[in-house]
Amino acid sequence: MLDQLKEGLRNAIKKLIYSDVVDEQAIKEFVHDIQRSLLQSDVNVKIVLEITSKIEKEALKSDIPVGLSKRDYIINLLFNELVKILGTESKVEFPRNKCNIILLVGIQGSGKTTFASKLGKYFLREGYQVGVVCADTFRPGAFEQLKTMCERGKIDLFEKSEEKNATKIAIEGKKFFEQNKNIVIIDTAGRHKEEKELIREMKEIDTVLNPQMVLLVIDGTIGQQSFAQAKAFHEATSIGGIVITKLDGAAKGGGAIAAAASTQAKILFISTGEGIDDIEKFVSERFVSRLLGLGDIKAILERVKQAEIEPDEPRARRIMAGKMTIDDLYDQLMKLKKFGSMRKLLDLIPGMPDVDKSINMDELEGRLEKWRFVIQSMTKEERQDPDILNASRIRRIARGSGVDEKEVKEMIKQYNNMKIVMKRTKGKFLRGFIR
Numbered sequence: 001m002l003d004q005l006k007e008g009l010r011n012a013i014k015k016l017i018y019s020d021v022v023d024e025q026a027i028k029e030f031v032h033d034i035q036r037s038l039l040q041s042d043v044n045v046k047i048v049l050e051i052t053s054k055i056e057k058e059a060l061k062s063d064i065p066v067g068l069s070k071r072d073y074i075i076n077l078l079f080n081e082l083v084k085i086l087g088t089e090s091k092v093e094f095p096r097n098k099c100n101i102i103l104l105v106g107i108q109g110s111g112k113t114t115f116a117s118k119l120g121k122y123f124l125r126e127g128y129q130v131g132v133v134c135a136d137t138f139r140p141g142a143f144e145q146l147k148t149m150c151e152r153g154k155i156d157l158f159e160k161s162e163e164k165n166a167t168k169i170a171i172e173g174k175k176f177f178e179q180n181k182n183i184v185i186i187d188t189a190g191r192h193k194e195e196k197e198l199i200r201e202m203k204e205i206d207t208v209l210n211p212q213m214v215l216l217v218i219d220g221t222i223g224q225q226s227f228a229q230a231k232a233f234h235e236a237t238s239i240g241g242i243v244i245t246k247l248d249g250a251a252k253g254g255g256a257i258a259a260a261a262s263t264q265a266k267i268l269f270i271s272t273g274e275g276i277d278d279i280e281k282f283v284s285e286r287f288v289s290r291l292l293g294l295g296d297i298k299a300i301l302e303r304v305k306q307a308e309i310e311p312d313e314p315r316a317r318r319i320m321a322g323k324m325t326i327d328d329l330y331d332q333l334m335k336l337k338k339f340g341s342m343r344k345l346l347d348l349i350p351g352m353p354d355v356d357k358s359i360n361m362d363e364l365e366g367r368l369e370k371w372r373f374v375i376q377s378m379t380k381e382e383r384q385d386p387d388i389l390n391a392s393r394i395r396r397i398a399r400g401s402g403v404d405e406k407e408v409k410e411m412i413k414q415y416n417n418m419k420i421v422m423k424r425t426k427g428k429f430l431r432g433f434i435r
Contacts, residue, residue, distance in 0.1 A: 005254040008037025010293045013075055022070040024060060031056045034078065042223030042255025047262060051081045079288055085258060086284035090241065090266045094212060096128065099178040101209055102185045103170075104243075106217035107229065111245035113142055115217055115271055116187040117149030118279040122269075123183050124155065131181040133173030134159045135166040135205075138189035146187060153276045156181070167208055174209060186211070203236065214240045215268065218260060223252030227259035234265035241268035244282075248273045257287075324419050326383035330375040371411045373401035386412055 012033035019026045031052045038048045055077045064073050094100040102119070106112045113136065120130045132155055136142035143159050150157040158173040170186050177184045188205065206214060216233040218226045230242055242260045247253040247270055260267055267282045375383065377400030382389060389397075389412065398405040 005037060005041040006291050006293070008040060009034065009078075009291055012037060013078075013292060016074060017071055022074070027056060027059045027074065030074065031059075038254065038258075042252040043258045044224055044227075044255070044262065047085060047258055051078075051085060054081055075292070079292060082288045082291070083284045086261045086287065087264075087267065089281075089283045089285075090268055092241075092268055092281060094128070094183060096182050099174070099181060100183050100213070101174060101211035102183065103205060103209065103211040103214045104185065104187050104217055105214060105233075106243075107219070108139070108189075110217045110219045111271065112136075112217045113139075113146050113187055114149060114274070115243060115245055115269075115279070116146060116185050117153055117155060118271060118276055119215075119269070120150065120155040120183075120185055121153035121276050122279050122281075123185075124153070128183045129181045130183045130185065131156045131158060131173070131177035133157075133170060133177070133184060133186045135170045135173065135186050136189040137164050137166050137169065142187075142189070149276060167205055170205060170209055206237070215243050216240060216265075217243045217245060218256060220244045220246045220253040220256040220270075223255035224259045226256040227263060230260040230265045231263040234263050241266045243267075243269045243271065245271040247271060248278070324415075326375055326378065326386055326415065329415055329418075330372065330383070367407075370401070370403050370407055374398075374403060374408050374411050377401040386415065 012030055015033065016022065016026065016030045034055070035048055035052050038051070039045065055074070058077050059070075059074045064070055068076070104112050104116055104119075116132055120132050123130045132146065132150055134143045134146050134157065136146075143161065147157055147159070156177070158176050160169050160172060163169050163172075166189055170188075173186060174184055186205075186209070214237050216229065218229055220226075226244075233240055233242070242265050244253070244256050244260065244267060257267065257270075269279055270282050270287075272278050272280065374397060377397045382393065382397075394405050394408050398408050401408070
C-alpha cells in the first residue's frame, strides 16, 4: 500500500531518530524530507506546505510536553497533522430490519465492479444478508467479471442480460432482493469521462431508487485529479461516501486520498489489492500509523476474526514452553495462510516493516508453502517425534512432498531452532506480542 510514500516518510523518521542532536537544522531537514515524500506521492502543494509549516513551527518551540523526547514529539506532530488532513472516521452501519440500497458510481476503469464484490464480502462478514445487482449494461464482460468475484465470495447476484436499460435492471434487482436481503449493492456503468455526466446519472438513479448510500469509486492512481470528482460528488449528495481503489503500490495513492479528503467528502473504504478480502474501512489514525511504520494491531485482530481463527490456549502454552511439535508448526502455518499475504501482515506489526525490507517475502512465502507439503508427507509418528527421522525417512518425505532433501532438513533445523528460542526466552516475545 503506497510503497513510495511509506518508504519516504519512514526514512525521514529514521534519519531524525538517528541524528546526533535534534537542533534547528535537523528539524528543517526532517521537514524538507517530509515535503519531498508527499510531493512525490502527488499530494497537493498547498496541503504539503500547510502540514510541514505547522510541524516546523511547533517543533522549533522550546516547551516539549513532559514525558516526551524531542524526537517523539516531532513524530507525533507529523502523525497528528496527517490524521487531521485525512479526516475523522465515519461509521458504516445500516438497520438490519429493512432492505438498504447502496449505489456504486464512478468513471470507467475506476474499479467499481471488483469493489462491488469486495463490499458484498465485507458486509457478509459483518453479519448482513447481501445481494449484488449488475446494472452495468455498457461494458462487455462486466457481468462475467462480477459473477466470478461474487461466486468466490459466496454472494448472491442478480442480472438480466436481455435488458439494456440500467435503471430498469436496478429496480428489478431491488425488488428481487428486498424480501430476503438487508443490503443490496448496485453496480452501475462507468461510461462517462466528465464529472458532470457522472453526477447527472447518479442523480437520475438516485431519484428512482432512493438509496440509503451512494458511494463514489475513485481510482487511486489518478492522484490529485480525484479532487474534481470528489468535490462535485460531495456537493451533489449529502448521503455519499468516497472509495479509493488500486492502492496496492500506487505511487499517486497519497495524492488521491489527500485530494478527496480536502473536499471534506468522507472516505469510507480503501481497496489495497485484487483479492476479494482486500478491502478495509478507512480510519485515518490507523492508515497513518501504518504509513509511518507504527503498525496496526487492531487490523491484525480484525484479520484473526475474518480468518475465523479460534485461540488454542493449550497449544499456545505448549509452544511458549518450548514443547512445540511438528503438528503445532503445521497448525501455525495453516493459520498464517488464512491471513493472506505475509508482506501485508508484517506491515501491521509495530517495528516489523523495517525488518520486511531485509527479507525476500516471495521467497519466504514459497518456503513456508513447501514446509506445509513436507509436513503433510510425514507420518503421525514423525510429526510427534522428528528425532526419529533418518536418511531413508527424509528421502521418502522429500519424494512425497516434491522438494529436495535439503529442504526437509532445513525445515527440521528451523523447527529445532524455534523450540530452543522459545525454551530459552520462555516465550517472552510471544507473550509481549499477544499483550
